[in-house]
Amino acid sequence: MNPFLRLLLVVLIGCMAGWFMRSRSDRGEPGWWFLALLIAAAVSVLLSALSWWIGDETISRSFWIAHLMALSLSIFLVFGFTRSFNSKTDFTLLFWSLPFMLDMAIIIVDSQYLFERSGNSWIPRGDNAFVYLHIGIAVFYAAISLYYGFMVYNALKLHDQREKSIRFRYILAGLLVIFAAQVVAAPIRAVLTTTGPVAEGGTLIGALLLWLGTVEPKAVFLERKKQRVA
Numbered sequence: 001m002n003p004f005l006r007l008l009l010v011v012l013i014g015c016m017a018g019w020f021m022r023s024r025s026d027r028g029e030p031g032w033w034f035l036a037l038l039i040a041a042a043v044s045v046l047l048s049a050l051s052w053w054i055g056d057e058t059i060s061r062s063f064w065i066a067h068l069m070a071l072s073l074s075i076f077l078v079f080g081f082t083r084s085f086n087s088k089t090d091f092t093l094l095f096w097s098l099p100f101m102l103d104m105a106i107i108i109v110d111s112q113y114l115f116e117r118s119g120n121s122w123i124p125r126g127d128n129a130f131v132y133l134h135i136g137i138a139v140f141y142a143a144i145s146l147y148y149g150f151m152v153y154n155a156l157k158l159h160d161q162r163e164k165s166i167r168f169r170y171i172l173a174g175l176l177v178i179f180a181a182q183v184v185a186a187p188i189r190a191v192l193t194t195t196g197p198v199a200e201g202g203t204l205i206g207a208l209l210l211w212l213g214t215v216e217p218k219a220v221f222l223e224r225k226k227q228r229v230a
Helices: 003-022 028-053 057-083 092-096 098-109 129-158 162-192 198-214 218-229
Strands: 115-118 121-124
Touching: 003 028, 003 198, 028 057, 057 092, 057 098, 057 115, 057 121, 057 129, 057 162, 092 098, 098 129, 129 162, 162 198
Parallel strands: none
Antiparallel strands: 115 121
16 A cells, blocks of 8 residues: 555545535536545545554554545445436435445444454455455445446437536546456455555546546636626
């Protein structure tokens, strides 16, 4: 794990969230989901970096557990974001949140045995079946999030909304890269016990793609703001 890359990610995601907060007034429900996932992701990355720097194993584990909970929340929020374009928030969302609640329960109840410390990093314990259930839930949400995301992208193309479809394509690509990095990194570290920046590098690339799809050039933003006021 590279804490410096993670701090860079915190700054990048934090700037994205700050820009989005300033321009969210016309974003609707998907915008609130997106803002929430950016905040949860930034908190998750920051907590993981802090766990690396803290020498005391007990305190470091506490920060790592908090990181896992924030990460699990951010993955669920990605699902909520992509789903919100096609479905309003209703009681069916409670059904879709059951795997997320199970994942949170696993993290809280089995936290002592999910991960072990290797140097300054925490790696999954390959002999614990709950590790693979934890990863499986993340893969589940990643798959359905991307499914909903592709539906949104195709709808934008069908309605000939070229600019929005291009921006959403960057967002979709960013989410795909981030999901791949997070999901692939855990089993690699469990098998190889490596601390290479697999997750950080992939997440940084994904975050840059999200930036391209989220943050508008200043001239475009000001023009859109004028049109909204008019």
